Amino acid sequence: xxxxxxxxxxxxxxxxxxxxxxxxxxxxxxxxxxxxxxxxxxxxxxxxxxxxxxxxxxxxxxxxxxxxxxxxxxxxxxxxxxxxxxxxxxxxxxxxxxxxxxxxxxxxxxxxxxxxxxxxxxxxxxxxxxxxxxxxxxxxxxxxxxxxxxxxxxxxxxxxxxxxxxxxxxxxxxxxxxxxxxxxxxxxxxxxxxxxxxxx
Amino acid sequence: xxxxxxxxxxxxxxxxxxxxxxxxxxxxxxxxxxxxxxxxxxxxxxxxxxxxxxxxxxxxxxxxxxxxxxxxxxxxxxxxxxxxxxxxxxxxxxxxxxxxxxxxxxxxxxxxxxxxxxxxxxxxxxxxxxxxxxxxxxxxxxxxxxxxxxxxxxxxxxxxxxxxxxxxxxxxxxxxxxxxxxxxxxxxxxxxxxxxxxxxxxxxxxxxxxxxxxxxxxxxxxxxxxxxxxxxxxxxxxxxxxxxxxxxxxxxxxxxxxxxxxxxxxxxxxxxxxxxxxxxxxxxxxxxxxxxxxxxxxxxxxxxxxxxxxxxxxxxxxxxxxxxxxxxxxxxxxxxxxxxxxxxxxxxxxxxxxxxxxxxxxxxxxxxxxxxxxxxxxxxxxxxxxxxxxxxxxxxxxxxxxxxxxxxxxxxxxxxxxxxxxxxxxxxxxxxxxxxxxxxxxxxxxxxxxxxxxxxxxxxxxxxxxxxxxxxxxxxxxxxxxxxxxxxxxxxxxxxxxxxxxxxxxxxxxxxxxxxxxxxxxxxxxxxxxxxxxxxxxxxxxxxxxxxxxxxxxxxxxxxxxxxxxxxxxxxxxxxxxxxxxxxxxxxxxxxxxxxxxxxxxxxxxxxxxxxxxxxxxxxxxxxxx
Numbered sequence: 104x105x106x107x108x109x110x111x112x113x114x115x116x117x118x119x120x121x122x123x124x125x126x127x128x129x130x131x132x133x134x135x136x137x138x139x140x141x142x143x144x145x146x147x148x149x150x151x152x153x154x155x156x157x158x159x160x161x162x163x164x165x166x167x168x169x170x171x172x173x174x175x176x177x178x179x180x181x182x183x184x185x186x187x188x189x190x191x192x193x194x195x196x197x198x199x200x201x202x203x204x205x206x207x208x209x210x211x212x213x214x215x216x217x218x219x220x221x222x223x224x225x226x227x228x229x230x231x232x233x234x235x236x237x238x239x240x241x242x243x244x245x246x247x248x249x250x251x252x253x254x255x256x257x258x259x260x261x262x263x264x265x266x267x268x269x270x271x272x273x274x275x276x277x278x279x280x281x282x283x284x285x286x287x288x289x290x291x292x293x294x295x296x297x298x299x300x301x302x303x
Numbered sequence: 304x305x306x307x308x309x310x311x312x313x314x315x316x317x318x319x320x321x322x323x324x325x326x327x328x329x330x331x332x333x334x335x336x337x338x339x340x341x342x343x344x345x346x347x348x349x350x351x352x353x354x355x356x357x358x359x360x361x362x363x364x365x366x367x368x369x370x371x372x373x374x375x376x377x378x379x380x381x382x383x384x385x386x387x388x389x390x391x392x393x394x395x396x397x398x399x400x401x402x403x404x405x406x407x408x409x410x411x412x413x414x415x416x417x418x419x420x421x422x423x424x425x426x427x428x429x430x431x432x433x434x435x436x437x438x439x440x441x442x443x444x445x446x447x448x449x450x451x452x453x454x455x456x457x458x459x460x461x462x463x464x465x466x467x468x469x470x471x472x473x474x475x476x477x478x479x480x481x482x483x484x485x486x487x488x489x490x491x492x493x494x495x496x497x498x499x500x501x502x503x504x505x506x507x508x509x510x511x512x513x514x515x516x517x518x519x520x521x522x523x524x525x526x527x528x529x530x531x532x533x534x535x536x537x538x539x540x541x542x543x544x545x546x547x548x549x550x551x552x553x554x555x556x557x558x559x560x561x562x563x564x565x566x567x568x569x570x571x572x573x574x575x576x577x578x579x580x581x582x583x584x585x586x587x588x589x590x591x592x593x594x595x596x597x598x599x600x601x602x603x604x605x606x607x608x609x610x611x612x613x614x615x616x617x618x619x620x621x622x623x624x625x626x627x628x629x630x631x632x633x634x635x636x637x638x639x640x641x642x643x644x645x646x647x648x649x650x651x652x653x654x655x656x657x658x659x660x661x662x663x664x665x666x667x668x669x670x671x672x673x674x675x676x677x678x679x680x681x682x683x684x685x686x687x688x689x690x691x692x693x694x695x696x697x698x699x700x701x702x703x704x705x706x707x708x709x710x711x712x713x714x715x716x717x718x719x720x721x722x723x724x725x726x727x728x729x730x731x732x733x734x735x736x737x738x739x740x741x742x743x744x745x746x747x748x749x750x751x752x753x754x755x756x757x758x759x760x761x762x763x764x765x766x767x768x769x770x771x772x773x774x775x776x777x778x779x780x781x782x783x784x785x786x787x788x789x790x791x792x793x794x795x796x797x798x799x800x801x802x803x804x805x806x807x808x809x810x811x812x813x814x815x816x817x818x819x820x821x822x823x824x825x826x827x828x829x830x831x832x833x834x835x836x837x838x839x840x841x842x843x844x845x846x847x848x849x850x851x852x853x854x855x856x857x858x859x860x861x862x863x864x865x866x867x868x869x870x871x872x873x874x875x876x877x878x879x880x881x882x883x884x885x886x887x888x889x890x891x892x893x894x895x896x897x898x899x900x901x902x903x904x905x906x907x908x909x910x911x912x913x914x915x916x917x918x919x920x921x922x923x924x925x926x927x928x929x
Contacts (some may be wrong), residue, residue, distance in 0.1 A: 166698075167697055167698060168695045168696065168697060168698075169698060169701065170688075170691040170692040170695075170696060170701060171691070171692045171693065171694075171695045171696070172692075173695075183692075183693050183694070183695050184692060184693055185680075185689070185691075185692025185693060186692060187679060187680055187692075190679060
């Protein structure tokens with residue numbers, strides 16, 4: 104469970120998402136990575152009914168942590184819980200209502216390259232393709248500031264200039280130990296800010 | 304015509320009562336009562352005992368009323384006061400209780416009145432009367448006891464007799480221990496472990512019968528009870544699991560194992576008491592389940608060591624050359640009696656008991672789920688699994704958690720540990736017996752489990768116990784972890800020779816340590832002490848330990864060399880006094896002049912002393928003064 108960061112890879116004009124994903128995968132394989140399976144991350148959004156201004160709650164699942172689900176409020180507070188948490192949410196229908204058609208998911212292949220785990224996922228919202236997310240995890244280290252240089256090197260060889268600066272979620276907690284919530288936070292912020300799916 | 308008329312006298316009725324009729328016919332009348340007399344007469348009729356509160360002021364008024372009115376009132380009273388009798392009774396009881404309370408108060412409080420026994424004259428003791436009285440009371444007591452004894456005897460006789468009541472009593476006893484249910488006309492019972500958590504396919508249903516129905520006419524009822532049970536045919540007989548750990552030559556592989564025939568087991572006679580029959584049948588079922596589980600696991604294992612399942616026997620190699628065999632011995636009494644060579648059965652009772660315990664643990668886990676028992680989540684998750692969600696455990700960690708050990712694996716581990724422990728014991732004992740010089744003492748820890756034990760080995764020289772070498776051996780499943788006195792830790796495998804080497808090396812080190820401590824006591828200087836020295840010839844095994852000492856005056860140097868194979872060697876170098884004269888002024892002390900020189904070996908056997916350390920002690924003492 105090391106340090107991970109998530110980047111959004113823009114799809115250049117004239118190419119389809121699947122093609123770009125293919126290219127990225129081939130690049131990883133030439134670098135020496137081996138496919139170890141698939142991954143799936145999805146995010147559901149709930150909105151508070153009675154409060155003004157309304158609060159938004161995102162609930163994420165990650166196939167890497169099958170027994171847990173993660174919750175993030177728009178204020179930045181995070182929660183790691185058992186999967187039964189969703190059952191709890193259905194009981195809170197009157198307070199937090201699910202946003203219909205707002206389930207966003209990222210799925211793709213998972214590659215292992217020595218100590219790194221790379222995940223190339225194509226993001227889709229209600230079936231329609233939205234973009235590409237790349238997640239890189241460096242397992243041995245848990246402090247972000249110590250290994251950012253190594254991550255940057257790897258990422259630059261893969262996606263170039265996009266990985267100039269660390270993602271915002273990582274910047275805030277550079278000196279702290281990373282937790283499983285960290286990649287989820289990264290995913291959410293990346294999804295919501297760069298793809299333009301901002302809460303109303 | 305008219306008869307002569309009779310005189311009819313008409314007189315008024317007598318108003319007054321006749322008091323007396325004199326002899327002459329004169330009647331004396333009672334004087335009529337005056338008003339006051341009448342009043343007093345009526346007053347006498349009043350019962351002042353009645354409730355006074357009601358009759359406050361009434362007595363006089365009642366007395367004034369006419370008797371007629373009173374009579375009129377009297378029949379009304381019962382209807383006015385239907386609770387009259389109740390009220391009276393309550394009043395009486397209240398009075399009684401008040402009196403009792405007063406008496407008790409007097410007796411207890413002793414405030415205003417005190418109870419004092421009335422002194423009486425002692426009664427005259429008439430011996431004969433007393434004797435008669437005592438005799439009478441004894442006779443009465445004897446009567447009671449004899450009637451009681453008679454009754455008990457009768458009950459006893461009834462109990463032993465074979466009657467209908469006895470069957471019911473036996474049935475009651477049966478119900479206390481076993482589960483029974485009535486199906487149509489038959490009573491069926493259950494002897495399987497299903498209610499205790501077993502998931503074995505074979506059930507154990509037995510039938511309860513009355514022996515009076517089965518007995519033929521004229522047959523003397525010599526049975527102990529009037530209740531009998533009929534066991535299903537597959538559970539008849541006696542069974543047990545035989546666990547044996549034996550050494551086989553390395554060449555013998557699993558395929559050439561011999562099929563075991565059950566040795567002569569006792570059978571259960573048909574006349575046995577139902578409890579015994581049922582217990583034996585339940586044991587048969589349990590052994591069958593245990594063996595079925597082990598066989599299933601043995602076949603399914605994907606580990607490194609293959610297991611062999613042949614008929615009723617499971618064979619597996621524990622260590623190279625050591626085999627574990629688990630046999631289900633089920634003797635039903637119908638097999639031909641095979642005359643086996645009476646070989647000694649090395650049945651390992653501890654492992655058999657462990658197997659039973661392990662299966663019971665499996666049963667228990669099937670039934671008892673660890674708390675909490677939530678209504679909305681899955682039951683039976685361990686605490687770690689329940690926290691896996693909030694702790695965001697990764698997939699690999701979850702997979703690790705799911706894997707649990709099978710019965711066969713657990714018993715294999717226990718066997719390995721048992722074998723290792725026994726081997727270690729033998730090695731230490733053998734060494735302790737064969738090596739006399741430093742004494743080896745082993746203290747086994749009382750706290751041990753089926754998978755771990757520990758022993759502390761102390762090596763001391765007799766009479767020089769201030770210097771002792773300690774070793775702690777932690778015996779695990781496959782390996783022995785050795786912790787030495789100076790904190791070094793090394794891991795040994797199951798080979799005997801490794802442990803032997805280690806202990807022998809420790810003995811050499813012990814000698815070296817003892818000599819160093821002697822040097823400290825006697826004022827000798829330790830020039831060098833090497834634990835793993837590379838000097839000397841190469842030995843077959845073992846590490847050499849060297850110590851070099853110089854006497855206080857510096858004129859004698861002792862060199863001690865110890866090795867497990869070649870033994871202990873002691874060499875001495877004495878300063879040549881003749882050299883004194885030839886030293887140049889640059890040399891400050893005579894010892895620097897004799898740095899080079901030959902060592903002479905000392906024959907340790909001819910030295911005086913009980914053991915090596917003692918001998919060297921004497922030698923050093925002798926050389927100090929020279």
